[in-house]
């Protein structure tokens with residue numbers, strides 16, 4: 110996740126704050142002059158020019174244009190693991206809509222389910238049987254959750270989970286981890302990509318806004334801990350004894366490269382949360398239905414009080430969920446915790462999500478084995494290819510997703526370490542790969558993800574593309 114407003118890796122200058130909270134000093138950015146296209150992509154360029162006059166930035170999500178130089182590609186169609194841009198170039202897609210497309214694009218079973226539901230009606234504003242079916246399927250795959258409730262995107266899920274935790278504990282403060290991203294609401298947009306020069310001590314980071322316009326009062330209710338540092342976390346919890354309502358984390362950090370938790374880290378955090386009467390929230394928006402059928406909580410055997418889900422839950426349709434222990438989930442209701450949204454759990458997305466989960470869980474969850482094998486192969490072969498071409502890279506990940514970074518570090522364990530990477534080289538790699546028909550997000554903080562639609566043949570093509578790209582990078586270095 111990289112925001113042009115605060116990123117240390119971006120050439121855009123900070124906007125002037127229009128409300129109470131200014132962006133931190135030190136947000137000034139380094140110049141990026143990487144810009145290279147050899148395929149014909151002029152239709153994208155022309156669309157971008159027109160779009161910027163109509164839509165701020167040129168499209169409706171900052172990440173879809175920031176880091177893309179000289180302009181983002183406009184995509185007109187996609188099928189399986191492939192995207193086709195408006196100039197008819199094809200790419201093997203490893204962004205997969207930030208990991209949402211766990212079964213690739215336009216899976217025939219999902220297309221069928223969506224078509225059938227569209228004919229029956231896309232929105233009723235009433236409960237539906239489909240909602241019960243998706244909840245039942247969710248519980249089968251995530252047995253650690255007692256109950257589940259749906260929303261439209263990850264931001265809905267994390268904001269509601271935090272509200273439930275506050276209602277449950279009667280406290281206000283939220284503890285989040287430096288470098289973790291939980292969506293676009295104010296309580297989440299803190300210390301996501303804090304410039305280290307102003308981010309305070311490594312073991313006691315200063316909460317910093319990740320956007321202009323966040324009220325300073327919000328900053329007073331969010332505290333920040335470094336990831337994977339139990340001692341620091343314990344000290345911070347002691348310092349804020351009796352204040353913390355919710356501890357929210359990505360159980361596998363995946364918005365600042367991919368950084369798994371250390372051994373027993375999640376278990377220890379859970380114990381400390383319980384000692385402090387704080388609810389533990391796992392934000393499984395990225396990990397859910399990607400790393401294992403039951404998410405990171407299944408993979409690590411640690412059950413949080415609440416968890417939030419999105420992306421691969423829908424596999425391409427906009428649905429999210431809050432799930433967790435009955436005693437907390439049942440706080441939702443009139444006169445208690447408010448919850449709702451016009452488009453929440455509409456039958457069209459429910460039909461798509463149900464088909465997606467059925468594909469994932471078929472044949473005893475075979476999809477997760479396929480994805481794990483593809484990820485392992487890509488990770489190990491890429492390390493080997495990079496080594497051969499003399500590149501210092503770190504390939505770090507878990508089943509379904511990984512990060513490839515240019516760095517001398519062999520392993521990264523927290524946000525501050527994740528900053529020690531060569532951003533521009535990665536961006537250049539992503540641009541070279543476009544010429545070879547491979548699509549990655551040029552922002553190195555965005556994960557490389559695979560889907561069940563990728564085949565061994567696709568992996569071969571991808572490895573060959575990387576081999577050529579690494580060679581080109583080496584020639585440029587020399």
Ligand SMILES: Cc1ncc(COP(=O)(O)O)c(C=O)c1O
Pocket residue numbers: 207261262263264265267290291292293359364392393394395419420
């Ligand atoms: C871990 C995590 N949580 C929450 C969100 C927010 O999800 P959405 O973009 O659907 O609002 C994201 C989005 O990337 C995420 O990565």
